Amino acid sequence: MKLIKTLMAAVTxxxxxxxxxxxxxxxDPGPAAYAQALKGKRVMLVxxxxxxxxxxxxxxxxxxEVDAWGGTFETRDPNWVVDAGAQAITDAISSDTRPDVLxxxxxxLNSYSKLMKKxxxxxxxVILVDNPANFPADAFVGSDWDRLGQLEAEAxxxxxxxxxxxxIGLVQGDQANSSSxxxxxxxxxxxxxxxxxxxxxxxxxxxxxxxxxxxTTTMLQQNPEICSIIDFWDGDATGASAAIRDAKLDGKVFLxxxxxxxxxxxxxxxxxxxxxxVVMTDLARQSGDMNAIIKFLLQSGQPAGTSHxxxxxxxKATTKADLKPDSCWDLKALQAEAAAK
Amino acid sequence: MNAIGWLNLRSxxxxxxxxxxxxxxxxxxxxxxxxxxxPNNLVAIVRSxxxxxxxxxxxxxxxxxxGIDLSAVAIMAMSVAWYLQLLNTGTPDGLxxxxxxxxxxxxxxxxxxxxxxxxxxxxxxxLATGSFVFGxxxxxxxxxxxxxxxxxxxxxxxxxxRFLDIPIEVFVFAGxxxxxxxxxxYTKWGRYIxxxxxxxxxxxxxxxxxxxxxxxxxxLSAFVALIAGLLTAASLHSINTRVVNSTLLYxxxxxxxxxxxxxxxxxxxxxxxxxxxxxxxxxxNAMTIIDIPLLYQNLIKAAILLGAIIVDGIINPRDExxxxxxxx
Numbered sequence: 001m002k003l004i005k006t007l008m009a010a011v012t013x014x015x016x017x018x019x020x021x022x023x024x025x026x027x028d029p030g031p032a033a034y035a036q037a038l039k040g041k042r043v044m045l046v047x048x049x050x051x052x053x054x055x056x057x058x059x060x061x062x063x064x065e066v067d068a069w070g071g072t073f074e075t076r077d078p079n080w081v082v083d084a085g086a087q088a089i090t091d092a093i094s095s096d097t098r099p100d101v102l103x104x105x106x107x108x109l110n111s112y113s114k115l116m117k118k119x120x121x122x123x124x125x126v127i128l129v130d131n132p133a134n135f136p137a138d139a140f141v142g143s144d145w146d147r148l149g150q151l152e153a154e155a156x157x158x159x160x161x162x163x164x165x166x167x168i169g170l171v172q173g174d175q176a177n178s179s180s181x182x183x184x185x186x187x188x189x190x191x192x193x194x195x196x197x198x199x200x201x202x203x204x205x206x207x208x209x210x211x212x213x214x215x216t217t218t219m220l221q222q223n224p225e226i227c228s229i230i231d232f233w234d235g236d237a238t239g240a241s242a243a244i245r246d247a248k249l250d251g252k253v254f255l256x257x258x259x260x261x262x263x264x265x266x267x268x269x270x271x272x273x274x275x276x277x278v279v280m281t282d283l284a285r286q287s288g289d290m291n292a293i294i295k296f297l298l299q300s301g302q303p304a305g306t307s308h309x310x311x312x313x314x315x316k317a318t319t320k321a322d323l324k325p326d327s328c329w330d331l332k333a334l335q336a337e338a339a340a341k
Numbered sequence: 342m343n344a345i346g347w348l349n350l351r352s353x354x355x356x357x358x359x360x361x362x363x364x365x366x367x368x369x370x371x372x373x374x375x376x377x378x379x380p381n382n383l384v385a386i387v388r389s390x391x392x393x394x395x396x397x398x399x400x401x402x403x404x405x406x407x408g409i410d411l412s413a414v415a416i417m418a419m420s421v422a423w424y425l426q427l428l429n430t431g432t433p434d435g436l437x438x439x440x441x442x443x444x445x446x447x448x449x450x451x452x453x454x455x456x457x458x459x460x461x462x463x464x465x466x467x468l469a470t471g472s473f474v475f476g477x478x479x480x481x482x483x484x485x486x487x488x489x490x491x492x493x494x495x496x497x498x499x500x501x502x503r504f505l506d507i508p509i510e511v512f513v514f515a516g517x518x519x520x521x522x523x524x525x526x527y528t529k530w531g532r533y534i535x536x537x538x539x540x541x542x543x544x545x546x547x548x549x550x551x552x553x554x555x556x557x558x559x560x561l562s563a564f565v566a567l568i569a570g571l572l573t574a575a576s577l578h579s580i581n582t583r584v585v586n587s588t589l590l591y592x593x594x595x596x597x598x599x600x601x602x603x604x605x606x607x608x609x610x611x612x613x614x615x616x617x618x619x620x621x622x623x624x625x626n627a628m629t630i631i632d633i634p635l636l637y638q639n640l641i642k643a644a645i646l647l648g649a650i651i652v653d654g655i656i657n658p659r660d661e662x663x664x665x666x667x668x669x
Contacts, residue, residue, distance in 0.1 A: 051486035080586050175636050204635035209577050214389040218629040221382045238577050
């Protein structure tokens with residue numbers, strides 16, 4: 001009985017729509033084609049780890065969109081272990097529910113190249129995010145790390161000022177990760193154009209805050225007149241800032257770093273003067289770029305691996321002076337939003 | 342070479358060799374590197390190995406009793422991360438600390454119980470509990486890798502504490518080293534650890550409470566890890582649980598073993614930890630001053646450690662006892 005009622009209601013509704021709706025709206029083929037191409041498609045994100053701001057932000061924005069067009073969004077958490085990430089990708093490719101789009105945050109230039117090739121061969125589009133790799137993915141979405149390094153160096157030069165010691169210290173990440181290598185190259189490009197500014201030391205932190213603190217302590221010990229330090233990631237720059245604080249050089253050493261633009265990690269620390277400048281990724285826009293390229297690829301009908309697109313996120317060095325309420329995104333707010341659902 | 346000289350060389354054990362290398366490095370760096378001998382730099386060296394040294398003290402006591410604690414780094418990072426998370430979500434300080442302290446002691450007890458009473462090898466027990474602690478806390482209790490210290494909290498103030506311009510970690514390391522020295526050298530239970538580590542069966546036969554003491558050592562190690570974690574958070578104003586994936590655990594074992602604490606148990610003491618920590622501290626500091634890239638730093642570190650072990654092998658050939666007992 002209930003079924004018949006529902007059916008009758010549906011038929012009436014259809015009839016009403018058919019007669020009443022203006023014809024031009026019924027003729028728009030877009031939504032139907034869009035829904036047909038996207039509905040039920042699977043998107044998987046494999047970041048370096050799910051436990052840090054960038055990955056959690058990406059996952060939030062991606063899930064919102066994928067859910068909206070009726071797809072399935074999944075993440076895998078390799079927890080910074082390269083092998084675990086490789087395993088996750090391998091499993092995903094060979095499973096019955098093979099993702100249609102695989103978004104990979106590569107740990108270095110080469111580790112996942114073969115796996116990404118396999119994924120494309122199986123028909124999965126591969127999007128690289130944040131870290132470039134030696135592989136022609138369907139798209140790369142992320143920072144131009146060379147340009148990012150240049151912005152950092154320009155911020156450091158500005159932070160030092162023309163009447164300073166003009167000595168700059170670097171705290172690099174490591175010697176394998178593309179984000180570290182390209183960042184360094186970008187910094188050196190700017191410093192080559194400003195020959196009076198010199199890099200006096202360039203130790204590695206291995207992305208670890210305690211190591212960053214120890215090497216920065218030594219660096220400041222050896223060169224107390226340093227006017228600016230560039231630490232290659234806000235994840236370990238807390239160590240460099242601790243060393244500056246301990247050396248009682250707060251306000252004298254201009255600390256520049258880069259990060260995902262999360263409020264507690266970046267904006268709060270700009271506001272309290274811990275960081276002098278942060279080159280921040282506009283995470284919402286970067287996620288938006290990913291969403292757009294996912295929608296494009298799924299509708300394109302082209303086989304995986306056909307085209308290679310680079311979508312660089314617009315970067316900007318933010319200082320305390322140009323800090324605005326919307327300069328950062330708030331992970332706590334996103335988590336509260338997710339929990340409220 | 343005369344007889345006495347030969348005798349002296351024979352009596353040079355691994356601790357002596359490492360100490361000699363440390364002294365040579367120190368003198369070379371003092372002469373060759375500007376600013377190395379600066380008092381502030383010397384303080385920085387000690388400070389850079391303080392947390393490592395504190396963890397190594399806990400590890401040393403466990404190793405002397407013929408065990409190993411591979412859960413130390415997980416306990417250190419995850420206990421403090423949980424504590425800070427509780428504070429950030431509004432749990433009263435006293436209650437939060439009580440939770441965390443009981444959690445830490447419970448893991449220490451669990452480690453000790455499984456090793457002492459269930460007779461599971463320590464290396465497997467602690468490997469498993471370490472993974473469990475990390476996995477449980479990371480997935481159930483905290484939301485992010487890095488947890489910040491709330492503003493104005495005592496942990497933050499602790500990080501800024503200085504006496505005579507020397508950071509608090511150095512004093513805590515020195516104090517704990519002295520306490521461990523007193524414990525191992527002058528208390529009955531301290532001496533028993535050597536007996537139990539050297540020959541557990543014989544120790545048990547003469548009436549030493551081998552099993553309860555085993556439990557105590559793992560509890561001690563867990564507690565020391567909590568202190569190390571609090572000091573790390575104090576200095577950085579946050580704790581990053583990524584450290585669990587780092588080489589810190591190997592560095593702790595390294596400091597203990599390079600200083601001459603045998604993995605087969607029953608040998609060594611606080612002095613060995615200090616010598617091992619001194620070598621690592623001087624080495625890392627000198628290489629940072631010279632600005633050697635990290636890849637080469639690891640190579641140089643490994644080469645020196647390998648060299649020390651080889652020299653030890655030549656000067657102290659394996660005797661009947663070690664051959665029978667075997668190494669880990």
